[in-house]
Amino acid sequence: MPKRLYAEALVGALRRALETDDRVHLMGQYFLGLTEHRELMVELREDYVERVYYPPIAEVGYVGAAIGAAMAGLRPIVDIATASFIFQAFPQVVNEAANVHYMSGGQTSVPMVFHFNQGIRGGGAAQHSHSPQAMLWNTPGLEIMAPSTPADVKGLVATAVQSNNPTAWVDHVRLFDTIGEVPDPDYAIPFGVADIKRSGTDVTIVASSFMVVRSLAAAETLAKQGIDVEVVDLRTLTPLDEDAVFTSVAKTGRLVVVDECHRRCGVAAEIAALVAENALGDLTAPIKRVTALDVPIPFSPPLEEFVEPTEAKIVEAVSEIAG
Amino acid sequence: MTSIGAAEDRALLDLLERMWLIRAFEEKVSDLYARGHISGLLHLGIGQEGSAVGACSILRDDDYVLGSHRAHAHALAKGADPERLMAELAGRSTGYCAGKGGSMHLVALECGFVTATGVVAGSIPLGLGTALAGQQAGMGQVTVVFFGDGAGQAGPFHESLNLASLWKLPLVFLCENNGYAEFTPLSAHTNIERLTHYADTYQIPSTTVEGNDVLAVQAATEQAVELARSGGGPSFIEALTHRPRGHYEGDQAKYRELSEREEWKEKDPIARFEMYLEQQNVLSEDASEARTIEADVRQRIEAVAEAALDAPWPAPESLTSQVLAS
Ligand SMILES: Cc1ncc(C[n+]2csc(CCOP(=O)(O)OP(=O)(O)O)c2C)c(N)n1
Numbered sequence: 001m002p003k004r005l006y007a008e009a010l011v012g013a014l015r016r017a018l019e020t021d022d023r024v025h026l027m028g029q030y031f032l033g034l035t036e037h038r039e040l041m042v043e044l045r046e047d048y049v050e051r052v053y054y055p056p057i058a059e060v061g062y063v064g065a066a067i068g069a070a071m072a073g074l075r076p077i078v079d080i081a082t083a084s085f086i087f088q089a090f091p092q093v094v095n096e097a098a099n100v101h102y103m104s105g106g107q108t109s110v111p112m113v114f115h116f117n118q119g120i121r122g123g124g125a126a127q128h129s130h131s132p133q134a135m136l137w138n139t140p141g142l143e144i145m146a147p148s149t150p151a152d153v154k155g156l157v158a159t160a161v162q163s164n165n166p167t168a169w170v171d172h173v174r175l176f177d178t179i180g181e182v183p184d185p186d187y188a189i190p191f192g193v194a195d196i197k198r199s200g201t202d203v204t205i206v207a208s209s210f211m212v213v214r215s216l217a218a219a220e221t222l223a224k225q226g227i228d229v230e231v232v233d234l235r236t237l238t239p240l241d242e243d244a245v246f247t248s249v250a251k252t253g254r255l256v257v258v259d260e261c262h263r264r265c266g267v268a269a270e271i272a273a274l275v276a277e278n279a280l281g282d283l284t285a286p287i288k289r290v291t292a293l294d295v296p297i298p299f300s301p302p303l304e305e306f307v308e309p310t311e312a313k314i315v316e317a318v319s320e321i322a323g
Numbered sequence: 324m325t326s327i328g329a330a331e332d333r334a335l336l337d338l339l340e341r342m343w344l345i346r347a348f349e350e351k352v353s354d355l356y357a358r359g360h361i362s363g364l365l366h367l368g369i370g371q372e373g374s375a376v377g378a379c380s381i382l383r384d385d386d387y388v389l390g391s392h393r394a395h396a397h398a399l400a401k402g403a404d405p406e407r408l409m410a411e412l413a414g415r416s417t418g419y420c421a422g423k424g425g426s427m428h429l430v431a432l433e434c435g436f437v438t439a440t441g442v443v444a445g446s447i448p449l450g451l452g453t454a455l456a457g458q459q460a461g462m463g464q465v466t467v468v469f470f471g472d473g474a475g476q477a478g479p480f481h482e483s484l485n486l487a488s489l490w491k492l493p494l495v496f497l498c499e500n501n502g503y504a505e506f507t508p509l510s511a512h513t514n515i516e517r518l519t520h521y522a523d524t525y526q527i528p529s530t531t532v533e534g535n536d537v538l539a540v541q542a543a544t545e546q547a548v549e550l551a552r553s554g555g556g557p558s559f560i561e562a563l564t565h566r567p568r569g570h571y572e573g574d575q576a577k578y579r580e581l582s583e584r585e586e587w588k589e590k591d592p593i594a595r596f597e598m599y600l601e602q603q604n605v606l607s608e609d610a611s612e613a614r615t616i617e618a619d620v621r622q623r624i625e626a627v628a629e630a631a632l633d634a635p636w637p638a639p640e641s642l643t644s645q646v647l648a649s
Contacts, residue, residue, distance in 0.1 A: 034364075034571070056476035056512035057443045057504060085442070088478075123363025125425045127441030295646050299425030300414030301362055302636045 001183055007037035007176040009150035011044060013157035014077065016186060018048050021075060024161055025051045027066050028079030033117045033173045059088035063114060067097045067166065070112035075161055083118035083170075084130040097166040098141030113160045115169040119210060119260045120308050126296035133170045133208075134261040137237050137270065143191060144237040146170035148212035150180040152235060155189030163191070170237075172210035192239030196248070200230035203318050204248040206271050207258040208234040211309060215258050218314035227322045237267065245271060246279045253284035256317045258309055263291040285321035290314050332605045338380055338537050339600065340616050342372040342593050345396045347617070347624040348405055352395070352412060356572045360632055361412050365426050365572040368396030370535075373592030374499050374562040375400040377540025378467055381548060387437050387453040387466040389446040392427045393499075394439035397469050403431035405624065409631035417634040421641060437466075443504075444470060444477035447496075451483050454494035454557075465551040467495040467544070473504025475518045484525040484559075491556035495547045496522065498559070499534060501566045506578045522559030534562030535592040538599075565590065 004012070010031065017024045029045060029052065032038040045052045055062035059080060066076035080086050086093065097110045118131045136142055143165045147153040153175075160167040197212055198219050205215045212233045219229040232248050234241065249255050255275055257268035268289040275287060290309045298304055349367045356365055368375060371393070379388060379400035390397035398408060403419070411418025412426050419431050427441035437453055440446040450468030457464035474480050475498060487494050498518050502509055515521065522529035528550070532539045540562050547558035565587040569576040589595070597613050600606040606613055 054511055057473045058476050058478060060478050125428055127428060295643055298423045299363060300422030300637050303422060303642050306639055306642050
């Protein structure tokens with residue numbers, strides 16, 4: 001199977017979406033942030049000039065335009081670039097897009113995707129490092145996908161584009177350089193199906209997006225210490241594959257949730273609550289959360305490292321509860 | 324070039340020195356970044372010193388200035404301490420923000436530099452607020468908010484123009500139009516040619532000036548500030564300028580024609596001002612005074628950089644302090 005960079009798989013997925021469905025339009029030109037990989041978008045933009053838009057710095061306007069276009073039958077994929085800027089578009093995303101299908105008694109739907117790069121990327125400080133997926137998860141009416149591998153991004157984009165819901169595509173610049181096998185033929189990965197990225201018997205780690213990569217690295221370190229970790233990649237938050245989490249916890253009896261959101265009301269908090277509510281009897285140790293701390297992300301490199309859910313912190317948390 | 328008439332030679336040389344200070348500071352930042360001593364996303368003000376220095380030169384200490392993501396020059400022009408600024412960029416505990424802010428989130432409150440922002444147009448509404456507080460205090464304080472041409476298409480900018488006009492706020496909108504937002508020219512962002520058109524719509528007096536002419540910016544700001552101090556409300560200045568470097572450190576700026584760079588070389592705000600000062604006999608023909616100013620400033624910045632890199636990193640305990648005010 002061919003190996004591909006995540007960035008290549010992402011661009012390939014966008015290309016297939018444009019090729020196979022002429023309702024698909026791209027709004028925003030980057031998708032790959034300010035990384036060198038953004039050059040990969042050039043050819044795609046040239047091949048689909050008519051369906052690529054370059055909006056000015058007017059997020060509430062252009063994201064709203066994409067939402068409206070979706071209501072009228074197009075399937076736009078919008079790039080908001082750094083996740084922090086989605087706040088500029090919140091009125092349209094959270095109050096319009098997420099509500100309208102329900103409010104209209106099902107008359108209107110919003111088949112669009114909005115892509116953003118979340119998380120700590122090194123020196124982004126408080127205003128360029130947000131992980132808004134928990135805020136969005138607190139918004140009924142949105143689907144949320146958070147791929148972690150080249151193969152998954154290809155399959156999940158295919159599903160997102162054909163979904164009739166507004167879908168948040170939670171992405172991470174630190175994924176773009178990762179490499180993985182990507183099957184050549186078209187395929188779609190259904191939403192709501194988690195993936196066991198590493199099978200193990202001692203402790204379950206639940207993660208999504210770039211935190212899966214970190215968790216897998218931590219799992220290798222832990223394996224050397226004789227701790228066999230299972231890594232469950234949620235892949236989508238809404239819909240959520242609760243069963244996959246419960247099944248893994250039933251097997252290991254121990255849970256660490258790794259998540260780049262702040263701790264309070266973050267993604268990890270919700271996963272921990274679900275397991276406590278539904279599978280307490282399976283647990284043989286307290287649930288652990290490895291998250292960003294509850295402070296704005298600081299600029300200074302050492303402070304940033306203290307805040308981040310690092311590999312070392314994952315190793316430590318797992319070690320604490322492992323048999 | 325516009326002249327301010329009877330200005331003292333010393334005042335003119337001060338302007339030159341302040342521009343050199345910013346240039347030397349920014350070049351040092353670039354050097355430290357290239358050598359891995361500074362991290363993060365850096366947007367330098369090289370080539371845009373004229374508007375920062377021209378505008379701030381006539382402000383009082385108690386006036387307010389707000390900037391954008393490209394704000395080192397504005398903080399320095401308002402009187403920020405280069406050493407504390409450099410330490411902040413290097414993430415040190417002695418920095419203005421104790422290492423928590425960094426380049427895009429500078430605050431130097433002691434000199435009236437209220438804030439930079441990592442969010443395009445993010446500080447413009449805040450400028451309404453400092454202007455409002457100044458208006459209420461009744462001491463004639465004004466606010467100058469700097470932003471780029473790219474911010475002119477953002478919703479918060481337009482809401483702010485209307486509010487400033489409606490409430491007659493003592494506020495100067497200072498748009499540094501360097502022709503580009505990230506990698507695309509202004510024409511990709513709007514059909515409006517002059518950003519002053521936006522101000523006209525909201526009935527705010529406006530003017531377009533040569534932004535690399537420090538005296539032209541100074542004159543325009545003086546007029547705007549007088550109006551604001553006397554209760555006449557906001558003004559809008561569009562300062563035409565150029566950023567000779569990439570959008571951020573590391574950006575090769577391949578999207579720009581070489582000819583464009585050549586054309587602007589002659590308009591460099593510092594070179595241009597030195598030429599003017601020679602013509603006015605403020606500088607001698609060999610501009611030796613200017614070379615002394617430059618050399619002194621560069622030496623000072625060397626010391627600033629050294630001190631910043633010698634300063635301690637923030638202590639882990641500082642991480643959780645200041646999330647909420649005490
Ligand atoms: C709300 C928001 N959207 C997008 C960005 C990304 N961004 C950072 S700087 C920039 C261009 C700004 O251009 P301009 O306002 O002209 O300022 P200049 O960089 O030219 O000084 C963009 C799009 C951002 N920081 N904030």
